[in-house]
Each structure stands twice: as structure tokens, then as C-alpha cells.
Amino acid sequence: MKKYTYTEKKDTRSGFGAGLHEAGKRNENVVALCADLVGSLKMDAFIKDFPERFVQVGIAEANMMGIAAGMTIGGKIPFTGTFANFSTGRVYDQIRQSIAYSGKNVKICASHAGLTLGEDGATHQILEDIGLMKMLPGMVVINPCDYNQTKAATLAIMEHQGPVYLRFGRPVIPVFTPEDQKFEIGKAWMVNEGKDVTIIATGHMVWRAIEAGEKLAELGIDAEIINIHTIKPLDEEAVLKSVKKTGCVVTCEEHNKFGGLGESVSRLLVTEYLVPQEFVAVNDSFGESGTPDQLMTKYKLDPVDIVAAAQKAISRRDKK
Amino acid sequence: MMKHTISELEDIASQVRRDCLRMVHAVQSGHPGASLGCADFFTALYFEVMNHDPKFNMDGKGEDLFFLSNGHISPVWYSVLARSGYFPLSELATFRKLDSRLQGHPTTHEGLPGVRVASGSLGQGLSVAVGAALTKKLNGDKSIVYSLQGDGELQEGQNWEAFMFAPFHKVDNLIASIDYNGQQIDGPTEKVLSLENLQAKFEAFGWHVITSDGNDMAEITKALHYAKSLTGKGKPILNLMSTQMGYGVDFMVGTHKWHGSAPSDDQLKTALDQIKQTAGDY
Numbered sequence: 001m002k003k004y005t006y007t008e009k010k011d012t013r014s015g016f017g018a019g020l021h022e023a024g025k026r027n028e029n030v031v032a033l034c035a036d037l038v039g040s041l042k043m044d045a046f047i048k049d050f051p052e053r054f055v056q057v058g059i060a061e062a063n064m065m066g067i068a069a070g071m072t073i074g075g076k077i078p079f080t081g082t083f084a085n086f087s088t089g090r091v092y093d094q095i096r097q098s099i100a101y102s103g104k105n106v107k108i109c110a111s112h113a114g115l116t117l118g119e120d121g122a123t124h125q126i127l128e129d130i131g132l133m134k135m136l137p138g139m140v141v142i143n144p145c146d147y148n149q150t151k152a153a154t155l156a157i158m159e160h161q162g163p164v165y166l167r168f169g170r171p172v173i174p175v176f177t178p179e180d181q182k183f184e185i186g187k188a189w190m191v192n193e194g195k196d197v198t199i200i201a202t203g204h205m206v207w208r209a210i211e212a213g214e215k216l217a218e219l220g221i222d223a224e225i226i227n228i229h230t231i232k233p234l235d236e237e238a239v240l241k242s243v244k245k246t247g248c249v250v251t252c253e254e255h256n257k258f259g260g261l262g263e264s265v266s267r268l269l270v271t272e273y274l275v276p277q278e279f280v281a282v283n284d285s286f287g288e289s290g291t292p293d294q295l296m297t298k299y300k301l302d303p304v305d306i307v308a309a310a311q312k313a314i315s316r317r318d319k320k
Numbered sequence: 321m322m323k324h325t326i327s328e329l330e331d332i333a334s335q336v337r338r339d340c341l342r343m344v345h346a347v348q349s350g351h352p353g354a355s356l357g358c359a360d361f362f363t364a365l366y367f368e369v370m371n372h373d374p375k376f377n378m379d380g381k382g383e384d385l386f387f388l389s390n391g392h393i394s395p396v397w398y399s400v401l402a403r404s405g406y407f408p409l410s411e412l413a414t415f416r417k418l419d420s421r422l423q424g425h426p427t428t429h430e431g432l433p434g435v436r437v438a439s440g441s442l443g444q445g446l447s448v449a450v451g452a453a454l455t456k457k458l459n460g461d462k463s464i465v466y467s468l469q470g471d472g473e474l475q476e477g478q479n480w481e482a483f484m485f486a487p488f489h490k491v492d493n494l495i496a497s498i499d500y501n502g503q504q505i506d507g508p509t510e511k512v513l514s515l516e517n518l519q520a521k522f523e524a525f526g527w528h529v530i531t532s533d534g535n536d537m538a539e540i541t542k543a544l545h546y547a548k549s550l551t552g553k554g555k556p557i558l559n560l561m562s563t564q565m566g567y568g569v570d571f572m573v574g575t576h577k578w579h580g581s582a583p584s585d586d587q588l589k590t591a592l593d594q595i596k597q598t599a600g601d602y
Contacts, residue, residue: 031458055454055489063447063481070387070451073436074379074459078451093441094478098448102428102438 001217002192004210006176012168012204013111015147017042019154020079020109024050027077027158033068034081035061040170041081041111061086065094069104077158078106084113084167085126088133099163100136107157108133109166113143114254115282115299116171116204116292125287131259133165134232140185141232143167143253143261145206147175149229152183160185167203169254171292174207186230188238194224197310198242201252202228202261205280205301209252212306223310231261236268243269248276248313252306254296257281276316278309323368326538331598332403333363333537337568338595339399339602343415345588350416350424353578354470355396357501357563361468361534362400369544371463374405376433384463385452387437389445390470390499391425392580398422401434402602409602443476445469446496450486453494464551467496472504475513480525486556487526495547496527497559499534503576519560527558534563568595 023030024046032046033055047054055071057064061082068078080087087110088095099106115125134141140160144150150168157164177189191206192213201209206227213223224242228235243249249269251262262279269275282299296302324332336359344350366372370384388397395415402409407421414420421432425440437448449467456463469479486494498518506512515521522529528550532543540561547557565579566572569591572583583591 053458057485058481060478060481060485062444062478063450063485066444066447066478066482067451067454067485069437070448070453071455073385073452074381074455074461076455076458094444094447097438097441098444104437 001213004176006174008175009172010147010175011170011172012144012147012150013040013170014042015144015150016109016111016154016166016168017045019151021045021049022151023079023155023158024053029075029077030079030158031055031071031076032079032081033057033064035059035064035086037082040083041109043081061091062094065091066098068106069098069102072104072106079109080106081109081111083124084110084129085124088129088165089126092132096136100139103138104163105161107164107166111168112170113167114169114204115287115295115301116169116254118170118292118295119289121289122286127256127282127287128259129167130231130253130255130261134264138162139232140164140230141167142185142230143203144229145203145227146173146177148177148179148181149183152181153229156183156185169204171204173204176207186233186235188235189227189229191225191227192223194222194246196222196246197224197314198246198249199223199225199252199306199310200228200239200249200261200265201225202231204254205252208301208303209306211303212310215303215307216310221310221314228261231264234264234268239265239268240273243273243275248317250278250280250306250309250313252280254301255281256284258284276313278313280306280309326541329363329367329541330537331596332367333359334596335599336363336396336399336403338592338597339412340395341583341588341591342601343395343398343412344582346413347416348582350395350582351392351580352395352582353503353565353572353576354390354393354499354501356569356572357565357567358393358396358468358499358534359568360537360540361497361561361563362396364537364541364544365466366400366404368541369548370466374433376406378436380436381459381461382463385436385465387445387449387452387465387467388426389439389467390442390473391439394422394424394426397426403599406434407432412602442470442473443478446479446482449494449496450482450491453491454489456493464548465494467494469496469498471498471500471502471515472509472512474498474515483522483525483527490554491556492554493551494556495544495551495559496556497561499563500560501563501565503565503579505576505579507576522558522560526555528555529558529560531560532562534561535567570594
């Protein structure tokens with residue numbers, strides 16, 4: 001197992017804030033919109049340096065999505081910022097018609113995704129957003145794994161022509177990817193090469209997959225770990241190459257098991273190369289109040305759950 | 321200096337009304353009522369008031385832009401776009417048919433020149449127009465953004481987010497018109513969900529409100545020119561435009577019954593007999 005270390009923990013939303021600020025410096029067409037959550041989205045640096053390119057919309061997310069769509073006409077690249085719940089479910093029809101169907105170059109940037117926003121509870125903990133967004137034709141869906149990757153992803157989506165959903169979160173987590181990485185949309189990142197089981201993880205679950213990989217190594221299981229930061233378009237080649245080697249797979253996401261990364265992988269496997277798959281995901285449930293760690297444990301998204309899923313996937317493969 | 325006389329504009333609007341009826345009749349689907357009601361407005365806008373380029377460019381820099389929020393009145397927009405030179409007139413015959421660029425509701429998806437955003441699901445167009453107006457300001461582009469919404473559509477909440485936003489942010493390069501015909505699918509707006517005093521509402525939100533008769537070519541043209549003169553003065557402009565659904569056809573006028581119904585062969589003949597052919601049917 002390749003050794004991963006970190007010197008600090010940071011929140012992925014701060015990676016977005018840093019990326020947005022840098023994007024603003026690099027391209028004068030970048031504009032940012034926010035629905036009364038500037039501090040939570042870490043947009044302060046952008047606003048300080050580019051006040052004329054920032055639009056405070058107030059608590060009116062539907063209007064924000066429409067304004068963002070309109071701002072693309074004339075060449076602006078709008079980045080919208082609010083919580084994941086209010087970035088997707090609340091404004092699905094606005095995104096569907098005014099952005100996705102209309103092919104608008106809007107970057108929908110969503111913080112506080114998943115359970116790990118913690119104490120606010122289920123009203124704010126959307127676990128359905130990946131599914132909602134990946135079903136929209138032409139929508140790119142990205143869920144980076146740490147601060148550095150989120151910053152790099154924010155810059156990468158600026159260069160991409162078309163609508164993007166960028167999902168990130170609130171808690172501080174280890175920063176373990178390189179600071180000046182090149183982020184390639186749709187390209188999986190090989191975390192660890194292994195031969196016994198493929199572990200595919202996205203977002204906050206990638207570090208947990210690494211921790212699981214270390215535990216599996218102690219058990220003599222050599223796990224291949226892949227960071228799928230881009231859920232759509234899925235790097236099908238990387239997934240197939242890995243499962244052809246290992247013969248079984250575990251998918252890990254801070255999302256409902258319905259509609260997420262796991263189902264995207266299943267669709268690929270069923271049509272191309274069928275192997276046993278286990279899901280580490282929320283089991284068709286809403287969240288609740290609690291600390292992020294408590295919630296991840298209760299909803300079975302801990303490294304120990306990944307280990308158990310890997311063992312089960314291996315045993316199903318071997319029974320065949 | 322007018323580009324056309326009022327009489328010339330009325331002739332164009334007459335031909336546009338014929339197009340609307342023939343398009344909807346041909347596929348036995350679509351929305352003739354408010355298309356007829358807004359024919360004068362669209363004609364005034366595209367043939368007289370707006371500075372626009374039929375050699376369509378999505379970004380529309382340096383030209384006025386128009387956004388249709390109540391996308392179901394696509395027949396009137398398609399007719400006016402075609403007759404302004406955005407695409408061949410013959411293409412009107414493809415309306416609502418398979419593989420057409422003239423979808424039931426307007427969209428950018430098939431690349432129809434003149435359309436800059438999809439509409440159909442109601443209540444979204446004003447927000448988009450506001451966004452386009454903001455970009456024009458950022459680009460130092462002095463041209464104007466126009467939009468049209470139905471009145472029944474104002475029951476959608478997103479509109480009021482946009483109505484609140486635009487005055488606060490001094491979006492004064494925007495002229496939003498309301499097709500105030502008092503009708504919607506299930507009946508008169510007064511009975512479905514009353515809009516009450518719209519003028520007072522818009523004024524309370526901080527818009528500069530003007531009223532106009534959208535079925536009087538001289539008046540709507542004058543009103544839009546006046547609206548234009550009000551731009552750049554710190555407030556968005558709202559044109560509360562009274563129209564009659566089905567205007568121009570005696571058995572269609574003033575009722576919601578022709579909101580989304582197509583005329584039969586006989587009804588089409590009766591209707592066309594009342595509307596002068598002035599520029600040749602497509």
C-alpha cells in the first residue's frame with residue numbers, strides 16, 4: 001500500500017474559495033454569484049479583489065440560476081455558490097431548462113454536500129444531488145477529494161465549455177493530493193495499485209478508502225484504490241481496466257446508494273464486464289443532526305465499513 | 321425617425337397572425353390565443369424598436385436582446401423571427417414536427433437563430449433577462465434587454481425574486497413587458513388566482529411602470545420608444561401591456577378557450593378570412 005501522509009487538514013470549500021479567487025485573476029470573464037452564503041462558500045477573497053464581478057442575489061436560488069444562465073450571454077463564466085441542497089433539488093427545473101437544456105456555461109458550485117455538514121440535520125444534508133445532476137444531459141459532475149483537488153477542479157471547470165456541477169463540503173479533512181496538480185475532467189486518479197479488490201471512491205470518501213486500504217493491507221489484501229473525482233463523464237476505461245484485474249469492486253460515496261457513483265459503476269459493469277460490486281453509501285435514508293464523525297459512523301461510511309464491503313466483494317467473487 | 325409607418329407595421333402584424341394560425345392548424349397543436357394577442361408587440365419590437373442583427377450571434381454584443389419567458393407563444397415569435405430574416409420563412413412549416421428547429425417551446429438546443437435560452441416551464445425568463453442585462457453592463461455594452469412574460473405566469477414565485485432583484489441592483493437597461501390579457505388555461509386570472517393590482521405591486525418593488533395597449537400598433541410602438549427613453553436612469557422599466565387573447569379573430573378574442581387549442585379546417589378558413597394577407601403566406 002502506497003503511503004499517504006498529510007501535514008494539515010482543510011475543508012474542500014476553502015479549496016473552492018481559493019480556486020475561485022485564482023480563476024478570477026486568470027480570467028476577467030469569471031463572475032461569481034451567491035445566495036446569502038458568502039462566508040460558508042469562502043468567496044470573500046474573490047469579492048474583495050473583484051467586487052464588480054460579484055453578484056449578491058439574496059436568498060433566491062431560483063433567480064440566481066436564471067441570472068447565471070443569462071450572464072453567459074455576452075461571454076461571462078458564472079460560478080454560483082450555495083449549499084448543495086439549494087444548488088440542486090431546490091432549483092432543479094431552473095437548472096434543467098435555463099442551464100442544461102439551454103447549454104449554458106454555468107458552474108454550479110455546491111458546498112455542504114452530504115452528511116458531513118453535521119448538526120444542521122437532514123434539511124441541509126442532501127444525499128441525492130449527484131443523482132439529480134448526473135441525469136441531466138450534458139452536465140459534468142465533479143466531487144473532488146481534498147482542498148488541493150477542489151482548488152484544481154475549480155480552475156479546470158473554468159476552462160471547460162458547458163454546465164458543471166462541482167460538489168464539495170464543510171468539514172476539515174486531510175490534504176493529501178499535490179498542491180499544483182493538473183486536474184483533468186473525466187480522468188480517474190490512481191491512488192494505489194493493487195490486485196485483490198478495486199475500491200472506487202469519490203469526495204470525502206477517498207481518504208477513508210486510503211485508511212481502509214491500509215487496514216486491508218494488514219489483513220493481507222492488496223486493494224486497488226481509485227479516486228473518481230468526475231462522476232460524469234465516468235472514466236470507464238480506468239474502472240474496467242481495474243475490475244478486469246481484481247474481479248470485484250467496492251464503490252464509496254457520501255450519497256444515497258440510489259443514483260450515485262455506485263450506480264454509474266454498476267451500469268458500466270452490467271453492460272461491459274460483470275463483477276461483484278458492494279456499495280458503501282447511505283442506505284436510502286435522510287440524514288440527521290450530529291457531528292460529522294458520528295454521522296459517518298452511524299450511516300456506515302467509515303473505513304471499517306469499506307473493509308467489510310471489500311471482504312464481502314472478494315468472497316462473492318471467490319464463490320463464483 | 322420611424323423605420324416603418326404604423327400602417328406598414330400593422331400589415332406585418334396581420335401577416336404574422338396568419339402565420340400563427342396556419343402553423344398551429346397544420347399540426348393541430350400549439351397556442352394561438354396569446355400568439356395572436358402579442359402579434360402587435362412582437363412586430364413593433366422586431367421591426368421598429370429593437371436594434372438587432374438577424375445574422376444571429378448568441379452573445380449578442382452591441383445589439384438589443386429579447387427573451388420570451390412564456391415560451392408557449394412560440395408561433396408568434398417564430399413568425400416574427402422568420403420574417404425578420406433569422407431563418408427561412410419556409411421553416412415555419414416544420415413547427416412542432418419531428419427534427420424541426422421550431423420546437424413546441426423555444427429552445428437553443430436545435431440551434432434556432434434568434435433564441436438565446438429555452439423557455440416553456442414558466443417563470444424563468446425574467447431572471448435570465450436580468451442576467452443578460454448585468455453582463456451588458458459589465459461589458460460596457462449600452463444596448464437594451466427586452467423580455468416578455470404572460471400575466472398568469474406571474475403566479476410563479478421566481479418572478480418575484482427577479483422583480484425584487486432588478487431595482488435593487490439598478491438594472492436599468494432592462495424593459496420587461498407583461499402580456500396582461502387576464503386569461504390563463506383554467507380561466508380568467510381573476511378566478512384562478514387573482515393578480516390584484518399589478519401596477520401597484522411593480523411600483524412597490526421599485527420598477528418604473530408604464531402602461532400600454534398592446535393591440536394598438538401606434539400606441540405600443542410609442543410606449544416601447546418611451547420605455548427606451550427611460551433606460552439608464554437607475555430603474556428597470558416595466559411595460560404593463562394590456563392585450564386581448566385571440567385578438568384579430570372574432571370567435572377567438574377575449575377568452576382563455578383558445579389558449580392552447582388549434583382551429584379546425586373550417587375555423588381556420590373563417591379566421592383567415594378576417595385577417596388580411598399582406599406579405600404572402602409561408
